[in-house]
Amino acid sequence: MVKIPPFDVEQWMDKYETTPGVLNIAETCCSSISVDALQRLNKRQDAPPPVDFSRPMTYGAILGSAELRQNIASQYDSAGSSGEVHPDSVIVTQGAIAANHLVFYSLVGPGDHVVCVFPTYQQLYAVPESLGAEVSLWELKAEDGFVPDVKALRGLIKSNTKMIVINNPNNPTGATIPTETLKQIIEVAREKGIIVFADEVYRPLYHSLDADKIPPSALSLGYEKVVVTSSMSKAWALAGIRVGWIASQDPSIIEKVALVRDYTTISVSQIDDQVARYALSPDVRPQLIARNLELSKKNLALVDQFIQGHQEVVSWVKPTAGTTAFVQFKKNGKPVDDEKFCLDVLEKTKVMFLPGSKCFGHGKGFQGYVRIGYVQETGVLQEALEQLSAYVKENLA
Structure with a gap:
């Protein structure tokens, strides 16, 4: 039997996001958009609707x-890839x-070694470990x-290193791996023939x-043994359609993934597929990402203002991309117990965010850190920060 630890981020979200009256600033998606609103973004007045309801609902x-x-x-072509990314990839x-x-x-198992950036989404190191791989x-x-x-x-690479896992932009920090650093990572992998797996779910929200x-994209740096993932959830504000993807210019990787996929998924919903293709079409995509970038910049400024107003007890590395910020709170110069802190804030203010050491530290640190998702509706964020400011003044100052 495969053993895997509880997925702490998802467990926390499931437990507390339905709290009555909650001011949820733990959410990591851009403020979700409706299909009606998506249609209004289309620059073509004569464009067909996102979904053709006359189509028979086969597997597609x-x-x-x-x-x-x-x-x-x-998307990868426009990112300046060294070679055309074909739809078959x-x-x-x-x-x-x-x-x-x-x-x-599809790609790792017992006897393999995986290097994964940390902190990051727990799935990216817990799953390979559950499959029998050694994870550094x-x-x-x-x-x-x-x-x-x-x-x-x-210093982490071993003779059996099969994969290097990166997350760009990073969750929870909102940091970006610069181009030169990406190229250096690719070169380390190329020297040893190691697969580079890049979770790019927050791309292209470089606000x-x-x-x-x-x-x-890591896919665009001329190394065939790169595989990337992304979805419609975070940067594209369409989590409800449950559409993601895998892309690689290595045919053997795509073939292996496709073979394994037969055991888990026949196809995605035809309706979801139609909405996703509409959202990523040339007539809609620029307006959709512009909406989300504008919201990101506006809301990030509010969080920055909050932190600047409480510098004696609050600090961060200001995010450059994505939807999340990793913020540290202190009291009397020492990091707070972030789990107790989150629960106390939720009880007293209804403001919800995630404890860093529990959901991202896993015994490795990040005491006092919380993850804040700041690209929801601006009014929710404003109210949450007002409540949090009052709490900080009363409890941490």
Whole structure:
């Protein structure tokens, strides 16, 4: 029997996000958009609706419709890939969480060694470990801006290292791996023939970087043994359609994933596929990402204002991308017990966020840190920060 630890982030969310009157600033998706609102973003007035309800509800295209896979592939072309990403290099899945699981289940097992950035989404190191792989955590440090240290990576590589796992932009810190660092990671992998797996679920929400500082997808750096995952949930504000994908320019990786996928998924919902292809179409995609970037910038400024107002007890590495911030709270100069802190804040203010050491530390630190998701509706964030400010003044000052 495969043994796997509780998924602490999801357990916490499931337990507390339905608290009556909750001000949820733990959510990591951009403020969700309706299909009606999505349709209003289309710059073509004569465009057909997102869903064709006259279509028979068969299984549809097994690996995802040709149009959706083309729209996904085109994102990597526009990112400046060294070679065209073909739709056949893309497999559609039921969200990024299924995509990530399929990558590990297809490519690693007993006897393999995996290096994974840390902190990150627990799935990215817990699943390979549950499959019998040895996992080394590649720790990110606040003093480095949560940018991975490639020298430290070299020290973690072993003769049986099968995969290097990165998360760009990073969850929970909101940090970006710069282009030069990405290239260095690729070179380390190329030297040993190691697979690079990049969870890029928050891409392309680079809201606080100049255009020339936005890194390309790992898929675009000329190394065939790269596999990336993403979804419609985070940067695209469509978590409810449960569409994600896997992309790789290595045909053997795509073939292995497709074979394993037969055991888990016949196809995604045809309705979901249609909404996703509509959202990523050239007529809609620019307006949708512009909406989410604008909301990210506006809301991040509010969090920054809160932190600047409480610098004696609150600190962070300001995010450059994504939807999450990793914020540390202190009392009398020492990190708070973040789990007790989160529960006390929730009880007294209805403000909900996640404890860092419990959900991301796993015995490795991050005491006093909480993860805040700040790209929900601005009014919710404003009210939550007002309540949190009053709590901090009363309890931490």
